Amino acid sequence: MFNAPWICSRCLSRSLRLIQQKSWSQQLRFSSTALSPEVSISPVLLNRARSIADEHASLTSKLAESFNPKTAKRVGELATTATALKEWDKAHESISELNALLEDSSTDSDLRSLALEDLQTTTASLSVLSENLKQALIPRHPFADLPCLLELRPGAGGDEAGIFANELLRMYTMFCANRGLRATLLKKESENAGASGGSEDRLAEAVMEIETPGSYETLRTEAGVHRVQRVPATESKGRTHTSAVSVVILPSFPRNGEEGDGELNFDDPNSDFYIDPREVNVEKMRASGAGGQHVNKTESAIRLTHIPTGIVVGMQDSRSQHENRRKAWQLLRARIAQQRREAREEEMVKLRRGAMGGVGKMGRGDKIRTYNFGQNRCTDHRSGLTLHNLVDIMEGGEGLKKIMASVRGWLVDQEVGNVFAEEQMKLARETDKAKGNS
Missing domain, CATH: 1.20.58 (Methane Monooxygenase Hydroxylase; Chain G, domain 1)
Structure with missing residues (x-):
């Protein structure tokens, strides 16, 4: 050996x-x-x-x-x-x-x-x-430091969509409570609330204000269409139904426009977010639904129509006309500000695509997330993250926090791509200009 x-x-x-x-x-x-x-x-x-x-x-x-x-x-x-x-x-x-x-x-x-x-x-x-x-290098979103408004509306899916919208409202309410975000329900309307047999579980529309500064940046990951796949309680044959709920995240401006900073000051006619009161039609009416004789005898409900855009906002949640007017103006400003912001972003997307097929953008009508109750699964279609813990997610727990963090990472990648495309466009223009001068 x-x-x-x-x-x-x-x-x-x-x-x-x-x-x-x-x-x-x-x-x-x-x-x-x-x-x-x-x-x-x-x-x-x-x-x-x-x-x-x-x-x-x-x-x-x-x-x-x-x-x-x-x-x-x-x-x-x-x-x-x-x-x-x-x-x-x-x-x-x-x-x-x-x-x-x-x-x-x-x-x-x-x-x-x-x-x-x-x-x-x-x-x-x-x-x-x-x-x-x-x-x-990513430009900070102009609404990043603002509070926000979260809107929920059921889409396709009938009663099941309204029920799931109510569950999402509860999810976001619990998320805010878990994270110490101050949240107030500005508006909540249930389907057939005024008719006999109406169910409070079927949401028609809800608007929640998250008053904590910076909540827009926290929750902007949630804007889009949320899809649910499950067997409804009313389904006798055990078939899986697919329903959808639209979530919109809007900026919430200070109540006093002068508190706004520069271009966010909605009282300044030079601001991008100024609304000319002469372009808004104000209607006073009696509120519908529960409320007793006070509802029937006073015109406490307010409806605002922005004539140039056709955006309509109605508010009747408060018994006070003054309070309903304030909330309606707050929501109208938020919707118009978001629309103007999206129009500018869409213009940039067109320029990038026209110049070099640059990075696009998901809109509010895109399906962003699927909640599959049969598989105990939640998949975000932007980041690609899938979690099998629906109970925790629907309670606004760590699962929802993880999904939102993954989407923020996806947003960073998209925005870096946008910066890259803009710089490429800038270099291309400079090159063309140099060739023209030579």
Whole structure:
């Protein structure tokens, strides 16, 4: 039998570690030289980031000379991108310096070992820094810091759609309670509520106000068509029915327009969200449904019609006409603001598609999520996430939170694609202009 020479286990471990470090060093030496900005992040996006950083530096210098509120606000908006780019550049500089140290034959073994560890750590962090930089390039949604209104309307599916709409209202109410978001029900109408045999379980329409600032950003993942697949309680043959509910997320503006910031000030005629009162037809009427003699004798209900767009808002939930008027105006402003915002976004989508087949956008009429009770499954069709815990989701628990987080990740990818498409369009225009001048 062949007798292998005895080797100290400690020495063997040390030798293997040195071999692994040498192999890792060689891999990094070749990969890190190729690890240029073009590899870890698109040159187009990097060019956008450097332009923003230059603007940030220029405005910061101006701000040091004389204070200007608008300049200060703009500096704050650009700071995130400038900081993310600075950290990204710092990581690349560190990788270059560490590679140079490892390639230097005069570097001693201890320093080489430390440099190798730093190189591994810095390289591993580069993907996170690149992702942070991409997210920093995404323009913040103009309604992101606002409270929001959540609208629910049953769609196809008859009674089952109304029942599921009521369950979704409960789900979002519990979600807000679990997350500490202040929520108030502005409007709730049940199908056939005024007729005999009407059921409070079948929702016709509901509007909930989430008063916490920033709730628009939290809940905008929920806008779209929610589909339910299950056997209704009224189904005698055990057949699975498919129903749908539309969820709309709208911005909720301050009650006093002057509290709004700049372009969000709906009392300012120069604001995108200003509504000329002369373009709104106001009707006073008696409320319908439960309420006794007070409902029958007073005109407490209000209906507003925005003539240019045809948007109609009715409100009768309160016994006070003044309160119904306030709520109706709040909802009308929100719907018109969202419509104007969507029109601008759709115009950008058309420009991107026309220029280079750029990234599109899911609208409020797109099916975004399916709740399959037979399979205990909830699938979001944007992020692709599927969870098998419907009870927790319908109670506004961690499952719903996970789904919403996955959609936010999907939104980031979509918006990064939009930024990329816009930069490509900009470069194409500059190229065409240069050719025309030559």
